[in-house]
Amino acid sequence: MIDLFGDGLRRRKLDRLFGVIDVDGDGVITQADYEQLGQLMAKVSGAAPDSARSNELKATFGQLWREFQAPADQDGDGRIGSDEFASSVLTPLGVAPDRVLRFIGLLCNASFGVADTDGDGRISKAEHLRMGREVFRVDEAGAATSFEKLDFFNNGYLTLDAYLIAFTEFVTSPDPNARGNWLFGDF
Ligand SMILES: [Ca+2]
Numbered sequence: 001m002i003d004l005f006g007d008g009l010r011r012r013k014l015d016r017l018f019g020v021i022d023v024d025g026d027g028v029i030t031q032a033d034y035e036q037l038g039q040l041m042a043k044v045s046g047a048a049p050d051s052a053r054s055n056e057l058k059a060t061f062g063q064l065w066r067e068f069q070a071p072a073d074q075d076g077d078g079r080i081g082s083d084e085f086a087s088s089v090l091t092p093l094g095v096a097p098d099r100v101l102r103f104i105g106l107l108c109n110a111s112f113g114v115a116d117t118d119g120d121g122r123i124s125k126a127e128h129l130r131m132g133r134e135v136f137r138v139d140e141a142g143a144a145t146s147f148e149k150l151d152f153f154n155n156g157y158l159t160l161d162a163y164l165i166a167f168t169e170f171v172t173s174p175d176p177n178a179r180g181n182w183l184f185g186d187f
């Protein structure tokens with residue numbers, strides 16, 4: 001059993017991710033937040049409303065809610081509190097890591113596709129700053145630092161590989177020096 005409060009770094013990072021998913025900012029995650037996040041991602045991606053691309057993104061966030069988030073509602077009140085959220089990620093790490101990796105993969109892929117506005121298969125600094133502003137709620141300075149930290153291969157852009165390392169480290173790593181910790185800016 002992982003001590004959610006003893007592991008301060010990961011808990012802090014998960015609280016940050018919680019804040020990104022809690023789109024309406026009322027302090028709990030509900031199905032409505034996932035619906036709004038899907039709609040926001042579709043809008044930021046530039047996909048036309050009701051296009052296949054837009055519907056695909058909304059479906060991905062519906063799937064994330066059903067498969068990973070709804071079961072995290074331990075007390076069955078239809079709302080995921082920050083303790084329930086942290087527990088839903090950290091507890092399976094030891095017993096069903098494939099489940100967490102799948103969550104990370106879906107979230108990372110969807111985010112990469114949205115962030116890569118021009119569709120060239122890489123995330124430029126401008127694209128990263130825009131994603132920070134419109135989805136991740138990171139100010140420009142924070143997003144600029146984040147970009148430098150996540151550019152593991154010193155390419156001047158973020159590849160899907162780099163993005164996946166970042167998401168994985170952000171969600172799972174207990175290492176305070178992991179560069180992926182900077183995914184959403186300072187942590
Ligand atoms: Ca909410």
Ligand SMILES: [Ca+2]
Nearest residue numbers: 073075077079
């Ligand atoms: Ca609950």
Ligand SMILES: [Ca+2]
Nearest residue numbers: 116118120122
């Ligand atoms: Ca791009």
